Amino acid sequence: xSRQFTQRLVFAxxxxxxxxxxxxIVLVVGYIAxxxxxxxxxxxxxxxxxxxxxAGGIWPAIVGTLYLTLGTAVVAVPLGIAAAVYLSEYAxxxxxxRAIRIxxxxxxxxxxxVYGLFGxxxxxxxxxxxxxxxxxxxxxxIMTLPVIIxxxxxxxxxxxxxxxxxxxxxxxxKWQTIRRVVLPQALPGILTGVILGLERAAGxxxxxxxxxxxxxxxxxxxxxxxxxxxLPYHLxxxxxxxxxxxxxxxxxxxxxxxxxxxxxxxxxTLIRSRARARRQW
Amino acid sequence: xxxxxxxxxxxxxxxxxYDDGTESLRDITLDIPANQITVLFGPAxxxxxxxxxxxxxxxxxxxxxxxxxxxxLDGEDITQPRVDVVSLRRRVGMVFAQPVPLPMSLRQNxxxxxxxxGVRQAxxxxxxxxxxxxxxxxxxxxxxxxxxxxxxxxxxxQQRLCLARVLALEPEVVxxxxxxxxxxxxxxxxxxxxxxxxxxxxxxVIVPHSVQQAGRIADQAAFFLQGExxxxxxxxxxxxAPQNKRTxxxxxxxxx
Amino acid sequence: xxxKRNWVEILIESLxxxxxxxxxxxxxxxxxxxxxxxxxxxxxxxxxxLLGARWYPIEAHFGLLPLIGGSLIVTLGAALxxxxxxxxxxxxxxxxxxxxxxxxxxxxVEVLGGLPSVVLGFLGxxxxxxxxxxxxxxxxxxxxxxxxxxxxxxxxxxxxSVAEDALDAVPKSYRDAxxxxxxxKWQTIWRVTLPxxxxxxxxxxxxxxGRAIGETMTVMxxxxxxxxxxxxxxxxxxxxxxxxxxxxxxxGEVANGSTHYHVLFMIGIVLFLFSFVVNVAASLVxxxxxxxxxxxxx
Numbered sequence: 105x106s107r108q109f110t111q112r113l114v115f116a117x118x119x120x121x122x123x124x125x126x127x128x129i130v131l132v133v134g135y136i137a138x139x140x141x142x143x144x145x146x147x148x149x150x151x152x153x154x155x156x157x158x159a160g161g162i163w164p165a166i167v168g169t170l171y172l173t174l175g176t177a178v179v180a181v182p183l184g185i186a187a188a189v190y191l192s193e194y195a196x197x198x199x200x201x202r203a204i205r206i207x208x209x210x211x212x213x214x215x216x217x218v219y220g221l222f223g224x225x226x227x228x229x230x231x232x233x234x235x236x237x238x239x240x241x242x243x244x245x246i247m248t249l250p251v252i253i254x255x256x257x258x259x260x261x262x263x264x265x266x267x268x269x270x271x272x273x274x275x276x277x278k279w280q281t282i283r284r285v286v287l288p289q290a291l292p293g294i295l296t297g298v299i300l301g302l303e304r305a306a307g308x309x310x311x312x313x314x315x316x317x318x319x320x321x322x323x324x325x326x327x328x329x330x331x332x333x334x335l336p337y338h339l340x341x342x343x344x345x346x347x348x349x350x351x352x353x354x355x356x357x358x359x360x361x362x363x364x365x366x367x368x369x370x371x372x373t374l375i376r377s378r379a380r381a382r383r384q385w
Numbered sequence: 386x387x388x389x390x391x392x393x394x395x396x397x398x399x400x401x402x403y404d405d406g407t408e409s410l411r412d413i414t415l416d417i418p419a420n421q422i423t424v425l426f427g428p429a430x431x432x433x434x435x436x437x438x439x440x441x442x443x444x445x446x447x448x449x450x451x452x453x454x455x456x457x458l459d460g461e462d463i464t465q466p467r468v469d470v471v472s473l474r475r476r477v478g479m480v481f482a483q484p485v486p487l488p489m490s491l492r493q494n495x496x497x498x499x500x501x502x503g504v505r506q507a508x509x510x511x512x513x514x515x516x517x518x519x520x521x522x523x524x525x526x527x528x529x530x531x532x533x534x535x536x537x538x539x540x541x542x543q544q545r546l547c548l549a550r551v552l553a554l555e556p557e558v559v560x561x562x563x564x565x566x567x568x569x570x571x572x573x574x575x576x577x578x579x580x581x582x583x584x585x586x587x588x589x590v591i592v593p594h595s596v597q598q599a600g601r602i603a604d605q606a607a608f609f610l611q612g613e614x615x616x617x618x619x620x621x622x623x624x625x626a627p628q629n630k631r632t633x634x635x636x637x638x639x640x641x
Numbered sequence: 642x643x644x645k646r647n648w649v650e651i652l653i654e655s656l657x658x659x660x661x662x663x664x665x666x667x668x669x670x671x672x673x674x675x676x677x678x679x680x681x682x683x684x685x686x687x688x689x690x691l692l693g694a695r696w697y698p699i700e701a702h703f704g705l706l707p708l709i710g711g712s713l714i715v716t717l718g719a720a721l722x723x724x725x726x727x728x729x730x731x732x733x734x735x736x737x738x739x740x741x742x743x744x745x746x747x748x749x750v751e752v753l754g755g756l757p758s759v760v761l762g763f764l765g766x767x768x769x770x771x772x773x774x775x776x777x778x779x780x781x782x783x784x785x786x787x788x789x790x791x792x793x794x795x796x797x798x799x800x801x802s803v804a805e806d807a808l809d810a811v812p813k814s815y816r817d818a819x820x821x822x823x824x825x826k827w828q829t830i831w832r833v834t835l836p837x838x839x840x841x842x843x844x845x846x847x848x849x850x851g852r853a854i855g856e857t858m859t860v861m862x863x864x865x866x867x868x869x870x871x872x873x874x875x876x877x878x879x880x881x882x883x884x885x886x887x888x889x890x891x892x893g894e895v896a897n898g899s900t901h902y903h904v905l906f907m908i909g910i911v912l913f914l915f916s917f918v919v920n921v922a923a924s925l926v927x928x929x930x931x932x933x934x935x936x937x938x939x
Contacts, residue, residue: 111827115737121729122738125797126746129753132764183660190661194654196448207664209924213848213916214671215855216758217885221892221909225674229897246667253664266485270547273443274498274554275475279650284501289488300755307757310857310885314892336759340858343763354767358760369755373748384488384536 133366136358143356157320157342158349162357164324168237168332169364171325172316173306175241176248180305181298183245184252188294191253192260193282212250216310219247223315235331240316247311248301255297259290264385292379299372307365309336335361392416393558393588394440395457401435404449409435411612413454417605422580422589424603424620426596427635431609433592437560440590441477442470458558475502478551482563482594484543486535491527494535494546498554513553521549522579541572548579558588566594577602596636600624608632675913679906686900691907696868696882698891698901707868708908711785711881714871715860718789719796719853724846726793727800731845734801735808736830747805754798762862765791770863777878783865785881791863792853800849807841808834840926847923851916854885861886884908 151161195201223243233239263286271281287294309317318331319341325332339357342349394417401410410432417423425433438444439456442463455462463473475498487494495517496510504510514531518524523545527538535546544564551559561580565573580589580602593599599606603620608629616629627633634640682691686703693704734746769790770782777786811834819829835842865880868887888905895902 107825107828111825114827118729118733118737121726122733122746125726125730125801126749126753128794129749129756132756132761133752135768136760136764183663186657186660187663190657194657195661204661204664206921206924207668209920210668210917211664211671213851213855213920215857215885215912215916217857217888218671218675218855218909218912218916221678221888221906222671222674224892225678225906226670230674246671249664249667264485266481266483267487269443269446270481270485270487271497271501272446273441273474273479273481274501274550275471276498276501277471277647277650279653280501284497285487303755307755307759309757309759310889313889336757336858339763340759340862343766344862354763358763361757362760365755365757366752369752373751384534 133362136355136362139351140355140357140359140362143352144359148353148356149360152323153320157338157346158353162333162335162338162360164321165333165335165338165357166360166364167324168317168334169306169336169361171237171332172240172244172312172334173302175237175328176244176305177298177302179241179245180248180252180301184249184298184301185256185294187249187253188256188260189282189287192257193278193286208250208253211246212254214247216247216308217313219243219311220314222246223311228315233329235314235316235318236329237316237325237332238328240312240332240334241328243311243315244305244308247308248305251301251304252298255300256290256294259293259297260286262293263289267385289385292375296372296376296379299368299375303365303368303372306368307336307361309334309340312337335364392457393419393459394590396436396439397455397457399436399439399452399454399456401432401439401444402451402453404451408612410439413614415607415614415617417588417590419588420584420586421604422584422591422602423605423607424599425590425592425607425609426599426603427609427615428640430611432612433609434562436609437479437562437590437592440558440560441474441479442468443474443479445470475554476556477558477560478554478556479560479562480544480547480551480564482566484540484547484567486538486543486546489535490532491535491538491546492531495549495553498550502554517549517552518546520552520579520583521545522575522582523549539572541568541575544568544572545576545579548576552583552587556587558590559583561589561591563592563594565598573598596624596638608635610635672913675906675910679903679910682900682903682907685903691904694870696887698904701900703900703904705884705908705911707870708882708884708887709911710870711864711868712854712883712885714877714881715785715788715792715864715883716850716853718785718877719792720846720850722789722793723796723800723849723853727797727845727849728804728842730797731801731804731808731842732830732835735805736826736834750798750801753794754802756795758795758856758858759862761791761794762859765859765863779878781865781880783863783880784878785864785871786877788860788864788881788883789877791859792856795856795859796849796853799852800845803845803848804838804842807838807845810841811837843926844923847919847926851919851923854915854919855912857885857889861889866890884912 148161149166150163152163154160191204220243223239227233227239227242228235267285268281271285312334316332317334317337321331321333335357339361342357343354396413396415399410399413400408402408413436425436427433435444439452444450444452452464456464458477487497492514495514499510499513515524518527523542526542535543538546565576568576580591583589606620606623607617608615608623610631616623616627616632623632624636627636691703691705693702694706695702695704696707730750734743738746765787770787772782773784773787774782815833815837816829819833860883864883864886866882866886867880868882871881888908891901892905895905
């Protein structure tokens with residue numbers, strides 16, 4: 105077999121494999137859109153559910169997911185960015201720093217249902233928050249932290265070292281340099297990471313199963329100490345535990361969740377490509 | 386250099402050593418007079434850049450650097466740990482070999498150092514912009530596009546912008562580390578002309594990128610070889626009638 | 642020139658430092674609370690009973706083996722699918738695809754990574770399971786295999802992204818040198834680029850597998866939830882139950898503080914340890930490789 109033949113064969117196989125990997129993505133999104141679109145109308149999106157979820161709308165689930173996502177952001181974003189700044193700008197190469205990095209890698213790998221257990225143990229029971237938005241948000245925030253920290257750190261490190269040197273040589277302190285040059289330049293990359301992290305938080309079910317989610321609530325949550333409906337959990341229950349649930353509504357709910365999540369994806373991608381084009385270095 | 390002239394900077398028995406034992410500078414004693422261009426020249430690895438960075442404590446940023454000896458700026462020892470390095474760096478500014486325009490507009494680049502120092506009045510900032518750009522011989526070329534991103538300038542213009550950036554802080558000493566190494570001859574001569582102008586108000590210490598440049602602009606010169614100061618004195622003497630054989634060999638191009 | 646102390650800056654820097662240390666704090670907290678609620682299981686259930694082969698909590702059978710076996714076989718299946726397809730996609734994107742194809746593929750893979758697990762489980766239940774049942778002619782489509790397929794879909798984006806970064810990081814000079822010596826593009830990839838990116842690719846595989854082990858909703862919805870120890874490769878096409886699905890499915894129904902409750906937390910500890918080992922191993926590989934590179938370059 106000539107080398108050219110081998111190459112052509114292998115490349116064909118690889119291309120086939122890549123296409124086979126990617127095609128289902130399009131099919132999945134398309135299928136859900138096709139079957140879910142008929143269910144989408146004003147009432148579906150903005151009304152409360154009726155008849156044991158079999159009719160009416162999913163408004164509380166949408167609102168619940170929004171609350172949870174925002175709450176997660178409030179906790180995880182400042183904490184994550186600060187930790188990334190520490191790792192990128194202040195931390196020296198020491199055992200402690202290595203321990204921090206291993207801790208972050210670990211947090212990233214912990215299964216989401218174990219986060220649910222942790223949230224149950226600490227926030228719901230020990231701190232007596234009960235099944236609540238607060239418990240859910242804190243659990244989701246710790247789960248989202250590693251994603252935010254690693255992407256933010258990468259964005260900070262990408263800023264050229266020469267900027268820092270120049271700023272310091274002009275009489276800048278370390279924090280002034282970070283605040284005026286490094287952070288602003290890293291911001292698009294940080295933002296992309298934040299949005300991708302929150303996207304995951306919005307779509308997760310297991311962490312909120314025991315910490316925040318309720319299936320049927322007669323009204324919207326009044327305070328952060330109330331439980332809430334949420335889109336992922338809602339989809340799970342109506343597709344596995346409610347007999348006689350119209351298929352249309354199931355696909356409609358899936359479509360709403362998918363749209364929520366994918367539009368965040370789109371925003372993150374747009375921020376990233378715009379920043380790349382407008383970079384001044 | 387007569388002892389009667391009070392040097393702007395006096396380096397006394399300065400040695401710089403790295404953690405792994407390599408010595409960058411060995412027992413350097415040197416006077417740098419005010420309002421003159423002092424040139425530190427010699428082949429690569431001689432320790433010239435290290436000496437420059439010691440003068441504004443930029444060596445502090447490198448891990449594992451040990452300094453022994455003293456450096457006096459106007460009689461005050463700046464190697465002491467209690468010294469405020471932030472204000473030191475405003476008094477002793479530096480231009481690096483590669484121009485580094487900050488990712489902002491031209492105007493913001495020039496005012497950056499002043500804003501770091503807390504200067505906020507727009508009038509003061511505007512004045513500083515024009516004054517320093519003129520001193521760096523850049524004003525006429527860019528006065529209509531001060532709000533353009535600095536990255537849009539040519540290499541030679543960027544380097545003069547970096548000089549203006551330093552001058553905006555009205556330092557006392559300007560350090561330049563091979564500032565024209567990447568520039569074309571026209572930009573190089575513009576920079577050299579600026580240095581001749583600004584030495585009236587500032588003390589200039591420069592590591593040139595060629596012996597010829599050293600010969601062109603030096604009032605005082607110091608020859609460094611592998612971390613040691615071989616010879617120092619008025620520029621004319623060092624280049625036309627060097628006392629040390631090694632200086633003569635380098636200046637005449639027998640090695641380099 | 643005496644040093645001026647700027648209190649605001651010192652405060653900000655302390656907060657930043659504290660944020661950096663917080664990662665360690667959180668890992669410790671998670672371990673502590675898992676232990677707090679899970680260790681009592683060791684007292685209430687005989688340890689060798691925990692290693693038993695029957696998981697039937699109603700009759701106080703708490704054998705973890707079927708669950709561990711379930712997780713392992715589903716993950717193994719996922720790895721067998723995800724590694725070849727994921728690596729092929731990564732190599733395709735990094736080395737073979739023309740620019741326009743890259744611009745389409747990379748965002749698509751990212752979209753795959755963003756799909757919520759419950760959505761994949763939902764489709765798996767309604768669409769994939771019947772297809773599996775019909776094509777393989779087996780009684781039910783809710784099997785480990787179906788779970789593996791979906792988990793592979795979830796592991797692939799992580800794998801592709803990390804592996805592609807690793808391949809991209811290989812210096813262009815390596816490839817140029819090989820091509821200049823007369824190698825074909827594929828020979829360059831196989832003999833030069835891939836070996837050079839070895840540690841990054843290994844990390845990618847480990848992280849992908851780590852993601853697969855930890856998945857909950859997808860497996861809960863498609864693997865059939867029958868707690869039986871999988872024996873042999875044939876059981877890939879039978880229903881199984883994973884550790885993660887067990888916790889998610891049963892936690893809602895247990896009484897706080899009951900033995901069942903403690904055992905579920907104990908399963909959580911097992912999962913925590915699994916992921917700890919996989920992740921520390923992955924990072925050690927990276928540290929080792931870096932040390933070797935430093936030695937070579939010094």
